[in-house]
Amino acid sequence: MCQYHTSLEYRDKENIVESLKTTPITAWHRKQNAKMAAFAGFDMPIQYEGIIAEHNHTRQAVGIFDICHMGEFSLRGPGAKAALGALVTQDLDTLAPGKCRYGFLLNEAGCVLDDLIIYCLDDDAYMLVVNGACEENDFAWLSKHLAAGPELTNISSKTGKIDVQGPKSLEVISEILGSGFQSPGYFNFMRTIWQGEPVLVSRTGYTGELGYELYLDSSLALVMWEALAAHPLVKPVGLGARDTLRLEMGYPLYGQDLDTEHTPAEAGFGPLLGKKTTFIGQDALANVRQRLVALEVPGRRSARHYDVVCLPGGEEVGVVTSGSFAPSLGHCIALAYVRADAFENELFAVRTQRGDLEAKRTGLPFYTKGTARMKLI
Secondary structure, eight states: OOSSOOSSOOOOOGGGGGGSBOOTTHHHHHHTTOEEEEETTEEEEEESSOHHHHHHHHHHSEEEEEOTTSEEEEEESTTHHHHHHTTBSSOGGGOOTTBEEEEEEEOTTSOEEEEEEEEEEETTEEEEEEOGGGHHHHHHHHHHHSOSSSEEEEOGGGEEEEEEESTTHHHHHHHHHOTTOOOOOTTBEEEEEETTEEEEEESOOSSSSSEEEEEEEHHHHHHHHHHHHTSTTEEEOOHHHHHHHHHHTTOOOBTTTBOTTSOTTTTTOGGGOOOSSOOTTGGGTTOOOEEEEEEEEOSSOOOOTTOEEEOTTSOEEEEEEEEEEETTTTEEEEEEEEEGGGTTOSEEEEEETTEEEEEEEEOSOSOOOOOTTOOOO
16 A cells, blocks of 8 residues: 555555544545545545655655544643643643643553643643544543542544644744744644634644644634645645654654553653652553664665564564654664663564564664754744
């Protein structure tokens, strides 16, 4: 289906598409002849003109992404900060209104139930953005464990989400939103009005480029999408290129690089786990059994999810979680969990159906020229 294999495992659902959820933009994707597949229970676009072209356009100009499948929760009321702070790894004491922060929801064993971004809307008022495939389980788990008092509401069905990513995204967003828009800083957000309706704009994203995530009423999502798509700098981008873009940055994908079998410390996020107040799963984080390693793989034959990772002598030490050709780099890359005692090795081999691939440990991000943190005048 894809021009190049990516780390996502897609299964064609053309014959049972009726059973899939749709976003407010799904019909538009189909009219554009996008290649569609099931993802997180939704009928989603994988590519339009091709993964490589869409990837490169996002790195060079602006790509837009339909992310309406994501989940959003509202938590409001007295005690919301303390109640939520006991369940997540984010330090809410240092998260001021207008800022958002990436972190994790853990089970008692310290393993990842989901990765999420928390937006501080006001004192004791938060929006949680979770993965679409985890929405129902996350809401049930939070509802069960939250202290009485604050009100948790699932607002996913009425919330549209569009990502606008690329080094020229500020130019596009400014033209679309008009004079009321002033770019927030990195991992900050602002609120504005567009066509008489509120829009929350955060400077965040999943590509490593300068970019913005737009949250608006789902009834306005298609109108916003069409306005963005009409801009000469913009191209729509499917989940295929979204995956290669995020992997070049070393950003994890829940269900592959993050799961209920591994802790965020094992995934390399130890620096995000040092808040002073306690949270569920905190005591288990010191037990590091495996570590997520970044691997460079020469050539265009990529490692795939579940491929076995070995030491050069053949000893099996781990498994690939994500692997793909990296368009910005010209060779393949992968993430893999390996035994903690094997992590410091420089050389590995990935066992594939077509033979072993040489792999070399490297640092993250794989791609170092991203514009996400660029200073804006």
